[in-house]
Amino acid sequence: MDEKTLDDIISQYDAPSGRLLGILGEIQNRERYIPRELLEMLSAKLKIPLSHLYSLVTFYSFFSLQPVGDHRVTVCMGTACHVKGAAAILTTLEQLLCLPEGVTEETRSPVTTEDNAFTLEIARCFGACSIAPVLRVDNHLYGYATPDGLPAILEEYGWRKHED
Amino acid sequence: MKIKSYAGFINRQCVGLQKLKPDIPRITVGLATCGAAVGGTVIFERLKRSIEEQGLDISLIPTGCIGYCREEPIVTITHPGKPLVLLHRVCEDDTDEILRAVASGSVPFDKALCRIEAWDHLMGCTVKYGTGFDQIPLYDEIPFFGRQHKVILRDAGLINPEDVDEFLAVGGYSAAYLALTEMRPNQVLDEVERSGLRGRGGAGFPAGLKWRITKEKKSDKKYIICNADEGDPGAYMNRNEMESDPHMLIEGMILGAYAIGVEEGLIYIRAEYPLAIKRLTCALEQARKSGILGTNIFGSGFSFDIQIATGAGAFVCGESTALIASIEGRTGRPHPRPPRLTDAGLWGKPTDLNNVETWCNVPVIIKNGVDWYTEIGAENNTGTKVFSLVGDVERVGLVEVPLGTSINTIVFDVGNGGAEGKPVKAVQTGGPSGGCIPVRLFDTTVDFESLNAIGSIMGSGGIVVMDEDTNMVDIARYFISFATGESCGKCIPCREGLKHTLLLLNRILAGKGTETDLVTLQDLSETIVATSLCGLGQTAPNPVLTTLAYFREEYDALVKS
Amino acid sequence: MTDEEVCGTKGALNQVTVTINGREYSAEEGEILLGVAIRENVEIPHLCYEASLSPSGACRLCMVGVRKKGKTEMTTSCTLRVTEGLDVVTETPEILRHRKMLLELYLAEAPKSEVIKSLAARYGVTKTRFFKKAEPADPLGNKCVLCGLCVRVCNEIMGGGVISFVNRGPYTVVATPFFGENPICLGCGACAQVCPTHAIEIENPGDERIMTSWGKTRVKLRQCPVCGKYYAPDILAETIYAKITPPLSQQIQDMCPDCRRKYLAKQEVLVKSGDFSGGNNHV
Ligand SMILES: Cc1cc2nc3c(=O)[nH]c(=O)nc-3n(C[C@H](O)[C@H](O)[C@H](O)COP(=O)(O)O)c2cc1C
Ligand code: SF4
Ligand code: FES
């Protein structure tokens, strides 16, 4: 994102209410993470201490300071999904994506595969509890997920089974 | 075109009715988040393409969700003069058959769930569809629907949420029109106060009283805010209310703004709800264009507008002071109250904060009057409440019943008990702040006081059913893990206390716990409840405390083995 | 918005009588109860209160019982504003029980802090049942209790915004952005002064100050042209001098406080003896 784009985003948020999170959300949506340079640029433009912005992006889980993979796989860990077996979905995804087991829950932050193809993370609830367990790949929701059905979903995004 | 007179208002109603009951067949597809995800979008696109290719004279409309989520994707068909027919569990390959049937003046009977001959939208408007197709059961004969009392969900799944005309057609904005042109602000406030409406966001604080306190504060500026953060995992009624009937929320807020005397409103909505944000944005835009928001609404001289502010993934931001901090661009760390929001809220100004569903209750109260409203529900708990019935239950979906309905009715009569016939063990109400209620207490009625009395809370209305396979200690662990991750970290009982609660539960679940650990668990939980700064910490141990009280044997078994 | 608007005490402040542990004290209406207690030497443990900073209510140790209509309700005394007839007790079995539990949690969170250990010991808590934090690389030496005083003093008084809370929940820490050096730090050290557990480390080796806990931020120190001592951060001096009107003369501006005092004293002698040549109108 260049400086001009950032200026445009800033000018879209003229009302003070909801401004800062709105701007940061826009950056997150476009870049899929919050690059440090942009945060510094924003701090200078809005005359807000960098520490304040850093505090925000580390507090709200919607923001990520690390670049994410090409596809973002988000598993709902809400109550309805938990009751319906979300843990097995997460573990299976970790296995399929060759990530250390349990890493996503433990760190509570997104984990990216070595080839940068996928980022796995957890969410609280998409409000789609009726079709639990639910996962989202990029902007697409999948309901009634089962461990066996996961390879087929991942394949839609270019994943291939590893030959060991 | 802006509505400036009664004639203009009626005119737009007619336009809407023409869309709702066109002279040609109308097909709708339930496209709330849940319906869209299980195939609704694909079905809609397929139907659209085929209708275009075949040059059929059919009106195809997206709607929200009628609440029977288990049966989605849901498609409805209305032939002029015939009942509205609900099709369920439709899949992509059914579209050709649907179109064939519709083109020949019929419906695919094997897919039909029920029919609706007339529908009372409660706002002085009953839509009469027609009769026929008698072999399909009536709406009321379907057990899932028959036991419900739809007030808030009256339009959901039947009207196009992206078209203000359809909302107007079913009587929408008529309460706002009435109030702004014929009532004084105090009259509106009185009505809401006398209706006994209590906040639907969890605590059940009387809405009218909060409005009055805000109104009586002297200030050059005041705000009203809608809390659409819906953080409780397992609860999604607010999402559906906004996705299926966004104008209902806007109308409620207009009435509140008028009663309190406010010109600026805000909807704070979680970022996880992109479709609700999209539909609300669209609805706000349409309302402005129609003169329903902005300056001089309905030519009445009253001005009011609403802005959307989005969250960024923090459960604690549903808490009132954290929500304000978040809107002001700060981290969502709560502040001790007082000062309350009504004293010093957004930008230090008096602010009234209400939940989505609280606002949604207002139009029917103003339109139909206090006597009508107080007939519904129980003593001190008037009106209905929408619950999301999810988890191990047969009929998953959104259930709207009068307050004071028993858990038994909700789980067994409406929900038909455990999924796949398994016995139900417990329900969890109120999200991470709530408790686990064993099946032997299921004749408890669902109202603010009764749920508190057994250690749980109403919360925003999530009811998660758990069957006999559920390990209750694991459920307690699950909620504590959730709360630990969502704690803002400001005060020690919540920040450190929950973390150590989690470690204790992990140890117990691993079979390494002792009797002493159970004592520590209880003591620590009590301290967290008593000393935490905000509602998150004060209620987070509830799942532990209730499982310790009602399912003690499961803990004992784990520490003994 | 002023504090007065918040607590609704407009106009002249009234004297009121409050009861603490059965004894009556007089106080100003709207005063913070904990402030009254400190003034009157009534013991209430606290970690996150400082009269000149906005109340936070984070440490939860200062909870007292407010007696009203036969009931006692627990609330934090650092956010409790005094009104006529307020009746509080500082220790009930319930308060003590919770206080002890909180202190156990503090012992686990800041196991290296002597201040916490002795505070806990005062209430008979010498051990914790909870897993103690042991972070070898913790820039705050496993002593921070997240009272937030440093963050507040930096933001509210110094206007610095050098440090802030980072992360949330149990992962919360106080740090500079990206845990690195923060060039806007004035090196004033107010954070370290206000820290109740002495967790913040600052070193002054030679001509610079190192804010060890704050990403090892380096701040140049100003050298006194007279005695040669390094006495204060350069940028802090600049910031302060920029705010003084009329400005100080260059000559005395660079001096360390000791030398300046000596110099001024000497000038005064000269002035009194009628020699105006070395005087400076601005001082
Ligand atoms: C941790 C926490 C989370 C909350 N989340 C929500 C929420 O998601 N939606 C909501 O309406 N109220 C939530 N509340 C309650 C609000 O603080 C507030 O009481 C409510 O919005 C007031 O609206 P009402 O009076 O209409 O219920 C939450 C409270 C706490 C302590
Ligand atoms: S109770 Fe939890 S969420 Fe609330 S202020 Fe304390 S740490 Fe933050
Ligand atoms: S619990 Fe998973 S979508 Fe709500």
Ligand code: FES
């Ligand atoms: S001094 Fe009151 S909470 Fe810390």
